[in-house]
Amino acid sequence: xxKHVVAEVAAIxxxxxxxxEAGGKRIVIYNLDGEFFALADRCPHQGASLSAGQxxxxxxxxxxxxxxxxxxGEVVRCPWHAWEFDIRTGKSFFDPxxxxxxxxxxxxxxxxxxxAESFSVAVENSYVVVEV
Amino acid sequence: xxxFEGAIDADLHPMVPGxxxxxxxxxxxxxxxxxxxxLEGFESQSYPPHAPRTVRADWRPQDGFPGLAEMxxxxxxxxxxxxxxxxxxxxxxxFNADMNxxxxxxxxxxxxxxxxxxxxxxxxxIVLPNETEHAVAxxxxxxxxxxxxxxxxxxxxxxxxxxRTHWPVYAALEKHGLPLCLHAGSAYRHPVTSLGWVSxxxxxxxxxxxxxxSAVASLITEGVFVQFPGLRxxxxxxxxxWLPAFLWRMSKGWKGVRFEIPWQAEPPAxxxxxxxxxxxQPFDAPDEAAAQLLGHLxxxxxxxxxxxxxxxxYDGLPSLPPGVDRExxxxxxxxxxxxxxxxxxx
Numbered sequence: 001x002x003k004h005v006v007a008e009v010a011a012i013x014x015x016x017x018x019x020x021e022a023g024g025k026r027i028v029i030y031n032l033d034g035e036f037f038a039l040a041d042r043c044p045h046q047g048a049s050l051s052a053g054q055x056x057x058x059x060x061x062x063x064x065x066x067x068x069x070x071x072x073g074e075v076v077r078c079p080w081h082a083w084e085f086d087i088r089t090g091k092s093f094f095d096p097x098x099x100x101x102x103x104x105x106x107x108x109x110x111x112x113x114x115x116a117e118s119f120s121v122a123v124e125n126s127y128v129v130v131e132v
Numbered sequence: 133x134x135x136f137e138g139a140i141d142a143d144l145h146p147m148v149p150g151x152x153x154x155x156x157x158x159x160x161x162x163x164x165x166x167x168x169x170x171l172e173g174f175e176s177q178s179y180p181p182h183a184p185r186t187v188r189a190d191w192r193p194q195d196g197f198p199g200l201a202e203m204x205x206x207x208x209x210x211x212x213x214x215x216x217x218x219x220x221x222x223x224x225x226x227f228n229a230d231m232n233x234x235x236x237x238x239x240x241x242x243x244x245x246x247x248x249x250x251x252x253x254x255x256x257x258i259v260l261p262n263e264t265e266h267a268v269a270x271x272x273x274x275x276x277x278x279x280x281x282x283x284x285x286x287x288x289x290x291x292x293x294x295x296r297t298h299w300p301v302y303a304a305l306e307k308h309g310l311p312l313c314l315h316a317g318s319a320y321r322h323p324v325t326s327l328g329w330v331s332x333x334x335x336x337x338x339x340x341x342x343x344x345x346s347a348v349a350s351l352i353t354e355g356v357f358v359q360f361p362g363l364r365x366x367x368x369x370x371x372x373x374w375l376p377a378f379l380w381r382m383s384k385g386w387k388g389v390r391f392e393i394p395w396q397a398e399p400p401a402x403x404x405x406x407x408x409x410x411x412x413q414p415f416d417a418p419d420e421a422a423a424q425l426l427g428h429l430x431x432x433x434x435x436x437x438x439x440x441x442x443x444x445x446y447d448g449l450p451s452l453p454p455g456v457d458r459e460x461x462x463x464x465x466x467x468x469x470x471x472x473x474x475x476x477x478x
């Protein structure tokens with residue numbers, strides 16, 4: 001895994017997404033209330049950009065007419081066929097074992113440490129980093 | 133032409149020869165109403181009694197309608213151990229809910245007295261009145277008689293079959309272990325196609341499968357099998373071959389919009405395989421496509437053999453779909469479905 005500095009933390013506010021290229025791959029980064037998650041920006045079905053998909057929560061049910069809606073903002077739906085993917089894991093909801101998009105580790109690092117690793121960053125800022 | 137010894141024939145049609153036949157089986161008020169109202173009969177455009185397609189020409193006796201004797205001769209001929217009666221008579225067309233209830237009860241009484249009492253091989257569907265509360269009451273009235281092995285509605289009624297207004301009916305059926313049979317036909321509350329009325333018999337026959345598709349879609353999406361996991365549904369005279377393509381479409385759409393129906397937690401095809409069975413008369417696929425079709429269905433447990441006596445389109449012995457598991461098809465699947473047949477003579 002190679003570390004890539006994506007953007008300053010302030011550039012991806014909560015609820016926003018950010019598309020980047022790292023290691024030759026198109027990657028979309030989501031900020032869920034201060035936690036960052038990175039997915040391959042490619043639906044495993046036919047390759048659409050998930051970053052263009054709508055965001056919603058996850059709804060499940062124990063009986064007809066009951067809607068248990070949770071995790072608002074943590075589900076991305078492919079813009080082409082509306083398949084739902086868990087932003088935290090890249091797994092689909094209809095077949096999580098077999099249908100998923102690649103998830104990468106994303107996190108925040110301070111500029112000082114990144115500078116020590118020879119990244120050209122401002123030491124006073126924090127950055128979103130993805131490992132690809 | 134024996135060859136079906138021990139089989140369960142899942143779709144036979146006892147023909148009501150006329151309203152007079154029902155008269156002794158009606159409540160007195162409704163029996164007298166036949167004359168007081170000048171009722172002539174409840175004959176439907178679905179299999180009008182005198183239409184050649186309603187009775188195969190070589191099965192139509194001189195006096196017009198095959199009766200018990202002809203049915204018995206047919207069972208003797210096939211060797212079937214059990215035959216399930218689905219009376220098709222136009223009671224569902226009656227708009228007056230009380231009259232619909234009364235004549236449907238009369239029809240069920242007629243089946244019991246004139247058919248079930250007279251041949252131990254026969255079983256029957258409880259024909260359901262249209263109104264939910266009447267349907268529940270009819271189930272409760274007849275369920276104690278274990279010769280009634282399921283309940284029957286026409287596939288085209290007033291509302292889609294999954295709608296919650298029907299749920300008390302499904303609760304009653306589940307409680308008694310009775311499958312719901314949806315039989316080809318219409319109560320003519322709506323045109324038989326969503327495009328409007330058709331011109332020809334051939335269009336009407338072809339349109340039935342659209343109705344079966346919509347019925348299955350409604351049952352699945354409304355969550356009937358989630359709410360009533362013990363309920364089983366039999367599609368009678370649907371033609372069968374439409375099912376795989378329809379399930380592909382349903383399951384494909386479900387992947388994208390399952391959030392609309394979050395109670396449907398598995399692909400619709402899996403729910404169908406667990407809850408729905410189909411009588412295989414008629415069976416639309418030509419022989420050369422049958423094996424592939426069975427592969428697409430993905431199960432040997434969905435199909436029930438039926439002769440559809442005395443309707444015209446019986447395919448006969450040679451049409452057992454190539455590749456079908458003969459024992460399951462002729463007997464095993466029906467025996468597993470109809471719990472009330474546990475003591476079927478072999």
